[in-house]
Amino acid sequence: MSGEQYDISPQEKRLIEERRNHRMKMKAQWQKLVSDPHSHKHGGYVFDPAMQRFMSMRVTQYESFRPTLGNFFRGIGITAIPILLFAQLMHWDRTRKEKEFSTGQVAYKDRLWKTYR
Template sequence: EFIKNSTNPFRHATGEGGTMFDAGLARYQSMRVNYFEHFKPTGHAFRLGMAVVVLPIALYAWAMKAERDGREQQYRNGEVAYKDRLFKFI
């Protein structure tokens, strides 16, 4: 119906002005706004949240700690000269 009314060449003669009301678009926007009001916490939602939010943060923290511990071990063993160390002015 939206396409029928929007492509009607005689629409201006009816005295309607402004934008057209699209019932389907209004329902879609209402559904998107009210999505979280109808959210039900389930095991699947929990696993998805863990996989998308917590797991990447934990993996990044683990990789950063492993890299820093390895670099610290090299510094303590004397494998890296003072002039070659990163952040030597801190």
């Protein structure tokens, strides 16, 4: 094969190669920083300002939280409603099984839980 690709243009292929080369250079620079034992001034790790900003944001996000009506309904929708729906489904299923057991539609030997009632 001659190495031609028919699904991308030469311009796109050149851009892909440039991005690949940039990633490889950044990876080599990171490996150089991590593996040099004399360049660590911050207690044995490479100080990354972007990572520090991200971690600081994660720690202080609750200090800037404002309780609003939308946040309240979002919290209720994520936590309480699924729990209540699951409890109601369990209740309906248990009631249905209890009715089948008490009316004799399911024999005792066919029940999954023999100690049930």
